[in-house]
Amino acid sequence: MDDLKFSPEEEQALERSIEALRRFPRLRRAMIEALQMEELFAVPERLDRLTEVVQQILVRLDAVEKVAHEAKQAALEAKQEAQEAKQAALEAKQEAREAKQIALEVRDRVDKMEHRLTKVEQNVAELKGDSEELKARRRIPSVLGRHFKILRIYDSEQLYPLIGEMLVLDEEDATELLYADLFVHAQTKMTRQEYWLVIEVSWGVGVRDVDRAHERATILQKHGYSAIGVAMGRTVTREAERRAKQLGVLIARDGTLVGTTPPQ
Numbered sequence: 001m002d003d004l005k006f007s008p009e010e011e012q013a014l015e016r017s018i019e020a021l022r023r024f025p026r027l028r029r030a031m032i033e034a035l036q037m038e039e040l041f042a043v044p045e046r047l048d049r050l051t052e053v054v055q056q057i058l059v060r061l062d063a064v065e066k067v068a069h070e071a072k073q074a075a076l077e078a079k080q081e082a083q084e085a086k087q088a089a090l091e092a093k094q095e096a097r098e099a100k101q102i103a104l105e106v107r108d109r110v111d112k113m114e115h116r117l118t119k120v121e122q123n124v125a126e127l128k129g130d131s132e133e134l135k136a137r138r139r140i141p142s143v144l145g146r147h148f149k150i151l152r153i154y155d156s157e158q159l160y161p162l163i164g165e166m167l168v169l170d171e172e173d174a175t176e177l178l179y180a181d182l183f184v185h186a187q188t189k190m191t192r193q194e195y196w197l198v199i200e201v202s203w204g205v206g207v208r209d210v211d212r213a214h215e216r217a218t219i220l221q222k223h224g225y226s227a228i229g230v231a232m233g234r235t236v237t238r239e240a241e242r243r244a245k246q247l248g249v250l251i252a253r254d255g256t257l258v259g260t261t262p263p264q
Helices: 008-023 025-034 038-144 156-166 171-178 207-222 238-247
Strands: 148-155 182-188 194-201 227-233 250-253 256-259
Touching: 008 025, 038 148, 038 182, 038 194, 038 227, 038 250, 038 256, 148 156, 156 171, 171 207, 194 207, 207 227, 207 238, 227 238, 238 250, 238 256
Parallel strands: 194 227, 227 250
Antiparallel strands: 148 182, 182 194, 250 256
């Protein structure tokens, strides 16, 4: 298509028309209507609406960006808190292990201490028993001297050779008899009847001490010897006193005979 060419007069007329369209809006409208391009009138309104929509979109994008930023920040904080919680859990686990180890060490020390205390208690009990036995040996003449005479005192080691001469015992009876603390051979003052006194010595006399004295005296009785069980100690329980009366066992409480009356 060949380029349009205007004469100078036409160009001047065209320029005047363009200038008039610029200066007078009503001429522009008339020109648009003449060219049947009325849809151009809606362009500004559409542009305004488009601008408004774009502004709304931008506002929403800003809001979305803000939410996304906050979510990202929250995620970072949550991640940091999770790392801190994990570290705290690891530290707590380590502390728990250390506490468990300390507890095991303390328990081991306590067990050892309890074992030592048990040994100490046993040693003290043995010392107390030995002390009471020595004390009882010294007190026997004064305790039994009111009712018996010609007292001969034996411990189990001293009595052992005599048992072989006196008795024919099975192993169980011999062992039980030799567990007695002391033996006294004596005569009653009035009738001069001979007795073996089988003595159990304890810091505190209980029912079991009374039973042992009776059981060991019974072994001698089975072989034809007159024998009486005796329980000696610093203290005596009421149950032991009642048991002694039932079995005919003599009780010596802190150096004094109580309960059962000795034979005359």
